[in-house]
Every structure is written in C-alpha cells, then in structure tokens.
Amino acid sequence: MISVGARAATGRRRGKRREPKPIQVQFRTIVSPHQLNSRWGRRIYWLVLVSVIVLFTLAFVFPLYWMITGAMKTPDEIAEMPPTLVPKDPTLGNFFEAWDLFDIGTLLKNTAFYAFGAWLFSMAVDVAAAYALSKLRPMFGTVILGAMLATLMIPPMVILIPLYVTIVDLGLLNNPWGLWFPAAANGFNIFLLKRFFDSIPRELIEAAQIDGAGPLRTLWSVVLPVSRPILGVTSIFTIVTAFKDFVLPLLVMTDSEKMTISVGLSQTAGAVTQNQVMGGLVIASIPMIIVFFVFQRHIMAGLTAGSIKG
C-alpha cells in the first residue's frame, strides 16, 4: 500500500510494465518506508546496495583472495608485472613448503596449546572469582571488583615492560604459565560474568542451598548451566584473543621450539619467498576463520555485550 504512488507513476509511463516489488521494511530507520519505495528511492537503494556489496567485497574479501592465489603462484609468476588475477598454473606446493620452512606444525600446536590452556585456566579463575563476588559477597568485595576493573584502564602496552620484568623474575620465560597467568587476570571477563551471575534469581540459589548443596555444588549444577550464553561468549573471546596475541608471546616465548604461530611467522617471513609467506599466512588464518564460521552469532553478540548497554 505504500507503493501506490510509485505504482501509479510508473504505470502511467509504461502501461504493461510489471509492478515493482516493494522493498520489505521490518523496522523503520532514517529513511522512511515511503521514501524508500518511491521510484527514486528504490533506484537509489539498489544503486547503494550494489555499490556497497561490490566495495565491501573488494575491500575485505579481495585481499584474502589475493593472499590465497598468491600462495598458489610460482615464484616467477608472483613477481610478474602486471600481476595475474588467476594463477596460471595453480600449485599447492607452496603450502607444503611453507609448512616445512616455518615449521607450522609445531607453531600451530604451540599456539593451540597456549590458547587452550589460557582458556581453561582463565575460565576457572574468572568464573570462581565472579561467582564469589556476585553470590557469596565477601567483605571488601566491591573494593576488589573495583581494583580488578581498574586494570582495564591501564593500557596493555604501558605495563608490558614491568610485566615482562616480573615474568623474568619469576623464571617464567619460555614457560606457558608466563602467558596463562596474565591471561587469567582479565577484568573484562570477570565484569561480564559477574553481571550475568547477578541476574540469576536468588530463589534458584536458595533452593539449591536448602537441598543441601554447598557453594561449589551450587556453582557447578545451578549457576553454570544457566550461564551458558555468557560462558560461550567469554570462552570464544578468550581463545580468539590468545590465538591472535602477538607482543606478549613475542617477549615470553622466545625459543623457536616454543613460539606461537604469529611470532614464528614474523621471525621467518624475511627469509623465505613471497609465495611461501602467503602460504604460511593462509594456514595461520584458517583456524580463526573456522572459529568465525562456526561461532559467528556468538561473536557478533559478544561484541556488543560488554561495555555497552544494549
């Protein structure tokens, strides 16, 4: 019914033209449905839509396409000017070469181990802390929470040097605990978890206590099962952050046997050919891209869950 005016306008010019399909509007935004479905509105809409899709694909997908095809080119072809859009003679050999040259097997295994450990340890520590602060309410609880949140104000680069010095003093260089302990001191996780635990009704907890459940049992069989959404979000973010981290692993995991994938790539990239570098980059990106495909919804939801009220 909105497009009546538009239909009349087009109908007058071309009698037989099929009536334009109105653009569906579920909720209104800046442009009103009426404007959107007017003749010019529709034209502009489709023009903008197509250009945004083309632009986004060029800006965000094409570089990845270039990376993957670059890894499939021969050393001669990759240095060619002008470059070829499609590899003439695509080969998977570079991936295998990159795998050996960078020792990606070891690097990926290390990174997965550090990320998994960081997740396991920081979830255990942060969930317990958030539970204590939210449900057991100890003395000075608010002071402790405040001090934990205050660490969010300190830019990570600023305490990098003293953190490194502390890790050296404790003898944790080239020890995974040098990454796991700092990962667990995550004020943001505790904040998110505590806020979620706060919203769990008291009655639920009290019912468990009347049934004779101790605090640990209550946490395990009442609080955790209902907190799955927030546990999912914090888990994904902890793992992704650990996987992507660069500076701290660069300083702490210096043995080539113990490096993470990011650090390993950065150290060796200068010594191998361009197509092998690209092969390494593609392999390094695959785990996170898979995570993104699988947990897309959670990641998008988690992004807005934190500091910002819905």
Add this chain to the structure above:
Amino acid sequence: MGILRRNLTAYGFLCAALFCFAVFAWYPMVREFVLSFQKTDLINPPEWVGLDNFKAAVADPAFGEAWLNTVEFTVLALLCGYAVPFVVALVLNELRHARAYLRFVVYLPVMLPPIVAVLLFRWFYDPGPGLFNQVLDFFHLPTLAWLDSSSTALISLVLVSTWMNMGSATLIYLAALQNIPPELYEAAELDGAGILKRVRHVTIPQTKLILLLMLMLQIVATMQVFIEPYMLTGGGPENATVSVAYLMYQFAFSQMNYGQAGALGMMLMLALLVFAAFQLRTTREDQA
C-alpha cells in the same frame, strides 16, 4: 552460615584470581613506577638513578618524533577508523538485503591474527609487484613509495590498521543504531526533518554515549600502536613511523635499558590516563 565461614569460602573462590591480578596486573603497575627510577638491565642489580631515565628518554633523538607520529597516527586513525565505520554503519543499517553477508565480511579481518594482515599488506605495499602500485599503474596513476617514503609511510600504517580493526567499530555502531526507537524518526519526519536533519537530530544524539565511548577506546588503543611499525617499517624511514610504544620496545629490548623504557611507559600512561578516565565515566553514565 556464619559471617566468618562465608567470607572464608568466598575468599577461597577468589584466591586464584587475586593471585593472578596481584602478581600480573597490580604489581606490574607499581613495578612500572619503581622501574622508571631505576637503572636496570635485568643482569646487574638495579640502581636508583632518580629522574635520569626520564631525562635520557626525553633526550633521545627519536623522542619528539615518536610523540608527534603517535599523535598524528591517532588523528589519522580516528578519521579512518572512527568516522568511516560510523558512516558505514549508517548505510548498512538502511540496507534490507545482504545484511548477514556484509556484517560477516566487514568483521572478517578482525578475526585474522594481526600478523597476517600486516604481512599481507607489506606485500601489497611492495613498490614493484605490489598490488597497490600495480592497480595505480593500471589506471595510469603515479605510483607511490608507500612504506619507503617518509611522506606516505605513516598513512600506509594507518590503512592497515583501519583495515584490520574497523569491523568491530562498525558492528558496535550498528547495534547501537538498531536500538534507536523508530518513533523518533517518524516524529522527526512529521516535523519536516529531511534525511540529514534526522541523522543530526535523532541518530547522533541517540548514539552519543557510544560515540563518546568508542572515541575514548580508540584513542587509547591507537596511541599504543606497536605491531605495525615493528613489522612494516622498523620505525623508518628516518624515524617517520617511530611510535611511542615502539620506542619503548627499542629502549627495553635493543638497548637493554628497562628503566628508560619504564620512564617512557609512565609518560604514555599519564597521557592515556586522561582518556581512560573519561572512558570510565562514559561507561558509568551508559550503565546508569
């Protein structure tokens, strides 16, 4: 349960977190302060030197340049990484098709490890067969030296940084835009406000808190820029891309002068604390 018992249980649950925070967050903050007044190379016992570290840091030939570059980088990154995502989010919010695809694609680079984005762009910036110069050449435009010239190096770093980070800002803005009550737009329209006026009088006031919060977050984040100069330019050419964080790294790990690095870190912290405090206030207002 008695008060004592309840507190004991609570602190039992808290002890692991308290240990991690104490040793790996709170203590390093104090350590930073102490470190900045000491001369230490982690081998010989540290020695108190008063303000010498600060003096030496300020006297370093790259000191002024590093601050200028960092501020310049932040301003450019805000233009690209703060304003552009907002416009992008505004447009995306109007589109009714391909939303899932566009959201997915814009966030894709955020998922990549930063090293992947940086090394990929290093290849794009290659003055010879690099993609960017080839594209410019294809359109018969003059090619650029990208990372090799002091006039383009900094903006090249901003481009990578924007490419890999703008996804999260866009999605956060998008979520904020979707929470604006549609009645406001209807009312504005009835009052005769055109599209631009609706943006100015409805969209921006409604998203003001998030805009402010993101501004603070982004300033604090970009002022710490490290991996881009570290991997792409090594601070060059002629110190054109030395950032404060990169200089700090140099002090510590090239000159083994942790105290001087700590002094520079203290200065960076003081500079950022203002923004961080603003950010905290904005978050509180937002929560309330």
